Amino acid sequence: MFSKACEYGIKATTYIALQSLQNRRVSLKEIAAETDSPVAFTAKILQQLAKSDVLKSNRGPYGGFEIPRDRVKSIMLADVVFAIDGNTIYEGCALGFDECNADQPCPLHNKFIGLRDELSVMLKQTSLYDLAVELKKGVTYLRR
Amino acid sequence: MFSKACEYGIKATTYIALQSLQNRRVSLKEIAAETDSPVAFTAKILQQLAKSDVLKSNRGPYGGFEIPRDRVKSIMLADVVFAIDGNTIYEGCALGFDECNADQPCPLHNKFIGLRDELSVMLKQTSLYDLAVELKKGVTYLRR
């Protein structure tokens, strides 16, 4: 479904969102530890997310990553996924055709369009705020 | 979503099902050509599907692959997918946890269970016969 990079990216941004809501800037080391992710690989992903303007990075002591408080509610899961995996998840054909549409569909096309649309809606409607709130409540977890 | 191997496997079994309904046994070469798939890689996948009893293979001249006519309606997409990709698509966690359930869910768990169940139902309810019929009608395609 998602690439490993994207999985780490979602966990990381969720954690950063939670801490940012409490005005805490967090370091790469802390993020990797809290999300059970490989440190160096996570660094690359965070860099990419910073370039895509999903989060803000700061170098030097007391540096780290953050998401401006007023943006936590408007950054959607779809933004994170798109920044890392692109749009194949929304637009890609289940059987790998470069193009696949109602006009000339693959055998699975019609059985998948509904599901894909639902997925798309879900990703676009779920904000980092939504994910952070549940994490804070303790009803979801970033590691086991 | 699916691995490349699984994509090729679905296309191949759909094609074999269509031909088997017309009592035609088909060769690897023909299958690969009709589904626009790499020959040698497709061979491996068909071998695997034969071992999983999704289809029957026959060596020698006039050999090739087939699906017993009376089984085309009872072999489901889920059987093909399971034989190649296993059950991660049904049971795997969206964020890669080894285990992920209502008791200790990842941040996406609850947003995904509905979708995953729908996918599961769809794969279990769609038979090779269903796919072959649409292909025969000319409303779906195995290559573009």
Added chain:
DNA sequence: TTCATTTCGGATATTTTAATCCGAAATGAA
């Protein structure tokens, strides 16, 4: 039997994804 045809199975090669390493650059504090 002989031969051409076809799948089988193991080894190998290529490509993509995942992950690490390390010096450079930025930054804040002493």
Added chain:
DNA sequence: TTCATTTCGGATTAAAATATCCGAAATGAA
């Protein structure tokens, strides 16, 4: 300024997925 801390960015390595190659085995027909 000096130094420790932290991210940045490029190079490299490792692992997994994708794909190919080729000789062996099976099989049906001449």
